[in-house]
Amino acid sequence: MKRLFSSLALGTAAILAPLYAQDLIKSIDWEKLAPKAKETVNVTLDGSMLKLASGFLSANDPDQSNAKELISGLNGIYVRSLKFDKPGEYSFAEIEKAVSTLKGTKWNKIVDVNGKDEKSGVYIQSNGQKILGLIVVAAEPTELTVVNIDGAIDPARVRELSGKFGIPKIDIDTKKSLKK
Amino acid sequence: MNRFEDQLREAMRREDPPAGFTDRVMRRIQEESRPKVVRMPVMRWLSMAAAACLLLSAGAWRYEQYRGEKARDQLLLALEITGEKIALTQQKVDSISQRTIP
Numbered sequence: 001m002k003r004l005f006s007s008l009a010l011g012t013a014a015i016l017a018p019l020y021a022q023d024l025i026k027s028i029d030w031e032k033l034a035p036k037a038k039e040t041v042n043v044t045l046d047g048s049m050l051k052l053a054s055g056f057l058s059a060n061d062p063d064q065s066n067a068k069e070l071i072s073g074l075n076g077i078y079v080r081s082l083k084f085d086k087p088g089e090y091s092f093a094e095i096e097k098a099v100s101t102l103k104g105t106k107w108n109k110i111v112d113v114n115g116k117d118e119k120s121g122v123y124i125q126s127n128g129q130k131i132l133g134l135i136v137v138a139a140e141p142t143e144l145t146v147v148n149i150d151g152a153i154d155p156a157r158v159r160e161l162s163g164k165f166g167i168p169k170i171d172i173d174t175k176k177s178l179k180k
Numbered sequence: 181m182n183r184f185e186d187q188l189r190e191a192m193r194r195e196d197p198p199a200g201f202t203d204r205v206m207r208r209i210q211e212e213s214r215p216k217v218v219r220m221p222v223m224r225w226l227s228m229a230a231a232a233c234l235l236l237s238a239g240a241w242r243y244e245q246y247r248g249e250k251a252r253d254q255l256l257l258a259l260e261i262t263g264e265k266i267a268l269t270q271q272k273v274d275s276i277s278q279r280t281i282p
Contacts, residue, residue, distance in 0.1 A: 041257065043254045043261075045254060045255055045258065050255065052247060053252045053255040056248040056249055056252035057255075067259055071255065071259075077255065077259075077262075079257075079258045079261055081261055111269050111270065113276070120265070120269040122266060122269055136262055136266060145261060145265055147258070147261060147262045158259060158262050159263050
């Protein structure tokens with residue numbers, strides 16, 4: 001019986017985890033901020049889109065092959081990123097307030113850097129054995145990025161992929177319409 | 181001569197048309213003035229339907245290719261940004277540690 005309850009609790013946490021993460025993205029008014037940004041990135045890939053994307057990753061390219069393996073346990077990837085011309089285009093307090101909504105939830109802060117005008121944090125949600133979700137918040141004077149990865153992922157492996165695809169981050173997908 | 185005249189008169193005798201003759205003539209005129217339906221042979225229909233199916237399938241395949249390539253590009257971009265931000269945060273932590281721990 002005890003085991004059943006703990007399984008139920010873990011299952012509920014796994015279901016609720018992405019909800020909290022999605023709430024973090026939703027709690028920031030991207031629609032309001034997007035017009036002020038010189039470049040925007042809005043990536044919303046749910047399970048079916050990830051599956052579709054996975055089919056188009058090259059098996060011959062080792063990095064894309066790694067990416068394919070990395071996303072095999074994921075339910076969704078959501079990225080919002082804005083780059084501004086000058087500092088002060090978004091409210092730093094608003095971001096801090098949004099991030100504070102993660103307190104008291106199943107999200108654990110594993111890295112946190114707080115500066116005068118910057119805030120970076122990495123949060124994970126785990127069941128004790130594996131990571132069930134990852135949130136990255138990077139609030140810099142002229143750039144604001146929130147990443148939510150829903151599903152089993154190893155942050156170290158994501159970091160390894162950094163710079164491997166040769167994607168100029170800002171030149172691709174500079175959509176001006178950010179939807180929550 | 182009289183006999184010939186009688187025969188001629190008999191042949192030229194005024195005779196009323198049978199009942200409904202006028203209606204039948206008018207109906208025929210109306211039918212002929214109506215545009216005729218051009219009937220295409222079945223094979224022509226089939227080949228046109230096959231061509232349409234082929235065109236639709238090619239369009240659907242191309243659209244799926246486009247969606248897939250777009251999703252792949254978005255995925256790679258998302259992983260790139262995530263990796264970059266994690267690395268950047270780690271760098272900040274490392275630089276703070278170096279400054280605070282002699």
